[in-house]
Amino acid sequence: xxxxxxxxxxxxxxxxxxxxxxEKALDAQVHFVQTFGEMPENPEFPLPxxxxxxxxxxxxxxxxxxxxxxxxxxxxxxxxxxxxTICITTDDAEKAHKFFDALQDxxxxxxxxxxxxxxxxxxxxxxxxxxxxxxxxxGKQ
Numbered sequence: 277x278x279x280x281x282x283x284x285x286x287x288x289x290x291x292x293x294x295x296x297x298x299e300k301a302l303d304a305q306v307h308f309v310q311t312f313g314e315m316p317e318n319p320e321f322p323l324p325x326x327x328x329x330x331x332x333x334x335x336x337x338x339x340x341x342x343x344x345x346x347x348x349x350x351x352x353x354x355x356x357x358x359x360x361t362i363c364i365t366t367d368d369a370e371k372a373h374k375f376f377d378a379l380q381d382x383x384x385x386x387x388x389x390x391x392x393x394x395x396x397x398x399x400x401x402x403x404x405x406x407x408x409x410x411x412x413x414x415g416k417q
Contacts, residue, residue: 295334311330333346382403
């Protein structure tokens with residue numbers, strides 16, 4: 277079993293610009309970029325035109341460290357200073373559930389831990405200290 281803690285930066289529509297900036301400033305390598313428009317469509321939630329080019333997920337590598345990025349969805353609140361979360365990544369879905377359950381004690385669930393098109397277990401929770409964690413089990417569905 278592996279577990280990694282990865283800083284996750286949430287931007288306000290300028291994630292592509294941030295990726296280019298960190299690529300140059302930190303000699304980062306861009307490993308993955310996907311926009312909301314490139315995600316599988318959900319007919320129940322049509323994608324607004326102004327969301328299509330925003331980054332839904334990106335990963336860069338700086339030295340031996342990964343950084344993850346996304347943009348907020350249009351209309352979601354964004355406040356500078358609160359855009360950094362910690363992504364707990366594991367290859368064990370049971371462990372993801374354990375982490376999520378423990379962190380939500382006294383905290384607040386942002387997105388219930390659930391199966392998604394990109395993970396067998398993904399969710400977000402802000403713990404009782406105000407730290408927001410994304411829990412991500414690696415693996416395809």
